[in-house]
Amino acid sequence: MCKNIPWKTLSEAYAFVGNSLLKPMTMTSTIGLDPAFWEAFPAFDGAVAQAVEVCACYAEEAGRRAEGGEDGPQRASVEYTRLFVGPPSPAAAPWETMYRGKDVTVGFGQATFEMRELLREAGLEVRNANNQYEDHMGIELLYLSELCRREATGEGATESADIAAFIEQHPLAWIEPFLDRVSEAAPNGYFAGLLLVAQRVLEHHARLLAR
Structure with missing residues (x-):
C-alpha cells in the first residue's frame, strides 16, 4: 500500500461529505455552517484549500443571515430537498446511474449493481430510512471513507x-x-x-495513489 497517504484524514473528510449528502441538515450535524470547522478542515493541497474557502465564505454569510433571524440549517435543508429529493423529482439526481449515459431517467442501473457488489465484498450493508440506491454519491463516499x-x-x-x-x-x-x-x-x-470540496479531495487522493 502507498506510503505517506493521510488515510485517517481522508476517511474523515469523505465521511463528512458522504453523511451530509444522505440526510438534510435538520436531521444531522450543522457543523458545516461553522466557519471554524472549515478553518480546521484539512487543506490537502491548494485546490482543496480554494474549495474549502468557498464553504467557509458560505458559513460566514450564513452566520450574518442568522443574526438577521434566518434559520441556517432549515435553509440548507430546503436546498437539500429541492436538489436531491424533490418533488416532483430531484433537480440534481444523486445516483451514478443517472450520469452513465444520455437522457437516463431511471435511477437504478449497472452502477447500482456494481456498488452493491463492492459493498458486499467489503462486508458493508446499506441501512437508511430513505432506501437509497447503492450508487448514491453519499454512499460511494462513505464506502471510500471506510476503505481509508x-x-x-x-x-x-x-x-x-x-x-x-x-x-x-x-x-x-x-462528480463533475x-x-x-x-x-x-x-x-x-x-x-x-x-461537492467542490469532495471533487478536489478525490482528485488529490487519486494523484497520491498514482505516485
Whole structure:
C-alpha cells in the first residue's frame, strides 16, 4: 500500500461529505455552517484549500443571515430537498446511474449493481430510512471513507490500485456533471461548495495513489 497517504484524514473528510449528502441538515450535524470547522478542515493541497474557502465564505454569510433571524440549517435543508429529493423529482439526481449515459431517467442501473457488489465484498450493508440506491454519491463516499479507515488502522486488505480504480471509475467519474447540475439549480448554495470540496479531495487522493 502507498506510503505517506493521510488515510485517517481522508476517511474523515469523505465521511463528512458522504453523511451530509444522505440526510438534510435538520436531521444531522450543522457543523458545516461553522466557519471554524472549515478553518480546521484539512487543506490537502491548494485546490482543496480554494474549495474549502468557498464553504467557509458560505458559513460566514450564513452566520450574518442568522443574526438577521434566518434559520441556517432549515435553509440548507430546503436546498437539500429541492436538489436531491424533490418533488416532483430531484433537480440534481444523486445516483451514478443517472450520469452513465444520455437522457437516463431511471435511477437504478449497472452502477447500482456494481456498488452493491463492492459493498458486499467489503462486508458493508446499506441501512437508511430513505432506501437509497447503492450508487448514491453519499454512499460511494462513505464506502471510500471506510476503505481509508481500514488502511489507517491496519485492517485494510484492498490494494492501492483497486482503491485508485474505484475513485476513478465511480465518484470521480461523475462528480463533475453532478456538481454542474447542483450549481445550476442552486448557484452559490451550500451543496455546490461541499461537492467542490469532495471533487478536489478525490482528485488529490487519486494523484497520491498514482505516485
